[in-house]
C-alpha cells in the first residue's frame with residue numbers, strides 16, 4: 684500500500700499512527716521524507732503487507748515541476764512493485780495507492796492532478812483526508828461532502844493525532860488491494 688500526497692500532508696505521521704510506533708520520521712517542515720521507505724506490517728492473523736512511505740510532491744518546486752516529480756516517484760514505485768510482483772520475496776505483490784489530502788484544504792490543484800494521474804494507473808486507489816482533528820464540527824460535514832464531490836469517490840477522514848478513523852482505514856487497507864482498478 685503506497686501512501687502518496689503533498690509534502691507535509693501527514694503521510695509519515697499516519698503510518699506511525701497506524702502501526703502505533705514512531706517508525707517513520709516526521710517534521711513540521713515539508714520535505715522530510717526523501718526516499719521511499721517500506722514498512723512490513725503484520726496485523727493479527729492477516730497476511731503481512733507493506734506500507735510504503737513516499738516523499739511528498741510539491742516541495743520546493745511548483746506547477747509542472749511538482750507534477751513531474753510526482754510522476755517520477757510514482758513510476759519508480761510502480762516499476763519496482765511490478766518488477767518484484769511474483770518474485771520470491773521482497774516488496775509488494777499486491778499493490779494499491781492511498782492519496783492523502785489535507786481535510787482543511789479540499790480541491791488543491793496538485794492533489795486533483797495527482798488523483799487524475801492515479802486514475803489512469805492500473806492500480807486500486809483510495810483517498811484519505813488527514814488532520815481531521817483540525818476541523819470544526821461544521822467543517823467536518825462540509826469538507827467531507829466537498830471532497831467527495833471533487834474526487835467523485837468515497838473519502839475517509841482520519842487524524843493521526845487523535846486516532847479517529849484509523850480502524851476504518853485499516854479496513855480500507857485490507858480491502859483495497861483486492862479490488863480491481865476501475
Ligand code: GTP
Nearest residue numbers: 691692693694695696709710711714715716739843
Ligand atoms: P513529507 O515527508 O515532507 O512529505 O511530509 P509528510 O506528509 O510525511 O508529513 P508528516 O507526517 O511529516 O507531518 C507533517 C506535519 O503535520 C507534522 O508537523 C505533523 O505533526 C503534522 N500532522 C500530521 N498528521 C497530523 C494530524 O492528524 N493532526 C495534526 N494536528 N497534525 C498532524
Ligand code: MG
Nearest residue numbers: 694695715716
Ligand atoms: Mg514524510
